Amino acid sequence: MGSRIPGMGRIALVICIDGVVIIPALALLWLLNDLPQIPSDLGTLSRQTGINIYADSGELLYTFNKSIEQVSIHEISPWFVQAIIATEDLDFYRHHGVSLKAIVGAALENMRHFRRARGGSTITQQIVKNTLLTREKTIARKIKEALLALQLESMYQLEFGAKAKEKLLELYVNGSFFGTNAYGVEDAAQVYFGKPAANLTLRESAVLAGLPNAPSALNPLRGEVQKPSGRTQHVLRRMVRAGYISRAEYEDALKDSLVFRGKKRKQNRTPYFVETIKDEIAQRWGRSALSFGALDIRTTLDLQMQQGAERAVTNGLSDLDRRLGFMPYEMAAELNRERYVQSALICMDPATGYVKAMVGGRDIFVSYYNRATTSRRQPGSGFKPIVYLAGIAANLISPVSLFMDEPKTYRINRQNWTPRNFKNQYLGQTTVAWALTKSANSTSVQIVQHISPERVVDMAERLGIRSKMGPYPSIALGASEVTLLELAAAYGTIANYGYKVEPTFVKSIEDPGGRVLYRHRVQPIPAVSPSDAYIMIQMMRNVVNRGTGRILRRMGYDAPVAGKTGTTNDNSDAWFTGFTPDLVTSVWVGFDTRKGDRRLVSKKTGRQITGGSGAAPIWTAFMKAVNPATTDMSFWKPPNVRTVEIDPFTGEAIDSSMQPDSTRVLLRVALDTDGQPNTQLEIDAFRRTLPDTLDDY
Structure with missing residues (x-):
């Protein structure tokens, strides 16, 4: 028995050696097989037609990556070339x-600072990352x-x-x-300084060379005029260390005046919409498409509706x-503008899911945060239609069901x-x-108790809400957070007579040659029956x-609206979401943070600003401007x-042939054929079964 052990040991050793060789070899083969192809025509890497974003009408909204x-x-200042090499890739x-x-140098520096203080990618690797790969940070991607x-x-x-490096x-530098x-x-030289790249000064070169690392965060227009930023000083120090400039030239560059007199670029007319389109491109093709892509994107945006939304x-x-x-927003200092009340609006076609207009906030240059698509807030009573529809679809309540x-x-x-209840007023x-x-x-809350919170969560998901929701009693009052887009989509499913469609911002994407990508x-997708949806609409x-x-x-x-x-x-939040037969629109107003005294309360009267007085x-x-009432508009x-017309307190039918009573309240409701x-017998039976005031849940 013992004589067999050495043989087994040799087999195990061979397996281990084979594993050490074979496993990495297989991994390398997989990586090689999965590598993107570098085009044989290297000129295609530098030909950038840009990403063109068009409105639904075909009108150009914005061009970037061009x-x-x-x-x-x-034709470039030697200072800039040296600054780029010294900063990005000295070797x-x-x-x-x-x-x-x-x-190795980057690894040691990162270990010394206990954070990612420096990258180890060469300029060639950065070209590859920008043109051929995604921005994901994985070992496989780095290999x-x-x-x-x-x-x-x-x-x-x-x-x-010999000109390969050049x-x-x-x-x-032409694609960054x-x-x-x-x-x-x-x-960049024309935009920031109004001059050709060949005429850039040392300090101007250092400013621009520092930007590709993080162009938005390092924007020199935010403070470079007063004194050189930390990034600019870093670039200049690297140039000294590389031997490109002397210490005296470094000091002179720091003292050099900097004047921004660049050409004014065409403004982005729909910044939040464009940023949303960028996110959609990144999800489909990776972030590299935003830097080096060439696409023509036809969006769902209606430019006139967008302008109406912004107004x-x-x-x-x-x-x-x-x-x-608050003082007028235009008069407030930029730092104080973050404290102001915010709003978001989204409008879509319920039949197609096409987003026709979107406002993500009052000022994208103060906050890039898109409150229409990203922010999750409690919708309050705006969630109640989903609660009621869950009960109607389960055949557990109807518009005439009675509650105390x-x-x-x-x-x-x-x-x-x-x-x-609001103001402690009960019916x-x-x-x-x-x-x-x-x-x-x-x-x-009684309806949720009657039908179960789980049914409400299920209905929310069926209507198109993807945010996580807990099956708790407070769901009756809209305590679970949703995005504005999700709530608009859920209402859109009701408006579309129970058929859910996915909201979208993009109709089509083509390459420069016209090939549809x-x-x-x-x-x-059917979510609820058309009859249940119509009952809810009424x-x-x-x-x-x-x-x-x-x-x-x-x-x-005066248009028909639900x-x-x-x-x-x-x-802290006020909403109104509603729809006509043509459009569904949701509006939110509130503060980005609930800290301090930021509440929707009138300073003069002390009254709460509600969905009805703030968002509606x-x-x-908006709707008066883009969707005016017409004689043929109807659900x-x-x-x-x-x-049928009913008494709202008893659910009894009101006979239209009866003598009209001006003091009687009438309510029109929809009922299915059953x-x-x-x-009166049903009303009396309800009154005899009223529960105690203390219920276990």
């Missing part, structure tokens, strides 16, 4: 694509980058011989992004500034919870339809005509649904 003019190394003329010295850099250097050596450097939509050093938001926020006690709207206390996690005995019209919190296809129309959204009518908007207001209990006026101003009614208004 080098205005390519220049040779001999550029000595390595063959990868520098082990730079990698691919190194392999491709070695291949690229070899190809340039074969193509250009051509690689030209490719890098310098911020302010400037691509390439010639473009409505700007005017609405000016009014809110006044009510909240009164203070009720629930035992949750061994603590009492008593949800309150008493009420129908479901009237409770939604008046946004009664107590009834909404992507075309959006509308794919409706209930939400009552909100606008008789309830918390009636400000739309007071402001003169919608719902939403306001959070801490006065913006919604109305389609499914054949298996009928509308649904009936309440009879």
Whole structure:
């Protein structure tokens, strides 16, 4: 038995040796097989037609990633060339694509600072990263980058011989992004300093050479005029260390005056929309497409609607500034503008999901944060239609179902919870339809108790909400956070008679040759039945005509509208989301942070600014401009649904032939063919089964 052990040991040793050799070899083969192809025509790497973004009408909105003019190394200031080499790749003329010295040096410096203080990529590796790879930070990507850099250097050596390095450097400086939509050093020199790249001074060269590392964060227009930034000083010190400039020249450069007199670029008319398009490109093709891509993108944007949205938001926020006690926004210092009330708006076609207009905030130059697509906030009562629809779709409630709207206390996690109505005003005995019209919190919680929170979560997901939601009783009051886009999409599913479509900002993408790379296809998915959706639409129309959204009518908007207001209990968020037969629009107003005294409360009156008084006026101003009422505008009614007039407190049918009573409140509701208004017997039966005021949940 013992004699067999050495043999087994030799086998194990052979397996280990084979593993050491074979596994890395297989990994290398996989990486080589997965490597992007460097084009045989190396000139295609430098030909940049840019990314052109068009409105739905075909009008050009914005162009980026486009080098205005390519220049040779001999047409660039020597100061700039030396600054780039000293800063980015001191061994550029000595390595063959990868520098082990730079990698080791970067690793040691990063270990010394306990953070990523310096990268080890050569200029050739940066070209590869920008043109051929994604920006993901993985070991596999770094290995691919190194392999491709070695291949690229070899190809340039074969193509250009002694001028290979010169051509690689030209490719890098002509394709780098310098911020302010400037691509390439010639473009950057004109944009920032109004001069050719050949005439850049030492300090100007140092400023520009420091930008490709982080062009937005290092934007020199934000403080470089007063004194050299830390980045500029870093570039100059590297030039001293490399022997390109003397200490005296370094000191003179720091004292040199800097004047920005660049050419004014065409302004981005739809900045939040463009940034959203950039995100979509990055998700599909990687971040490298944003730096070196060449695409023609046809968006869903309606430019006239976008302009109407921006006017409505700007005017609405000016009014809110006044009510909240802020000085006019235009007069405020830039640092103070971050404290001002914000708003977001999104408008889409419910049948296609095409986003027609979007405002992500009041000023992208103060905050890039897109409150329409990224910010998750509590929608408050704006979530109630989803709660009610969950009950209707499960056939557990109808518009005439009866509840007792009164203070009720629930035992949750061994603590009492008593949800309150706005201003502590309760309806008493009420129908479901009237409770939604008046946004009664107590009834909404009772509905969730009756149908289960899990059904509400399921309905939210079916309608298109992707944010994580907990099946808790507070979901009845919109305590789970959603984005503005998600809520608009959910309402859009109702407006589309129960068919969900994915919201999209892009219709099609083509390459410069006209080849279609992507075309959006509308794919409706049934979420709820058309009859249930229409029943909900009619209930939400009552909100606008008789309830918390009636400000739309007071402001003169007469189109058929279904919608719902939403306001959070801490006065930090106010919403209105509503739709006509053509468009669904959602508006949010509030503060980016809930810290301190930033609340939606009128400084003069002390009254809460609600969804009805804060967000709905913006919604109305926008919709009046882009979707005015017409005689043929109406919601389609499914054949298996009928509308009846009821008493909102009992659910009894009101006979139109009866003598009219001016004191009696009437409410129009939709019922399916099996649904009936309440009879007196049903009303009496409900009253006999009223529960105690303390319920366990």
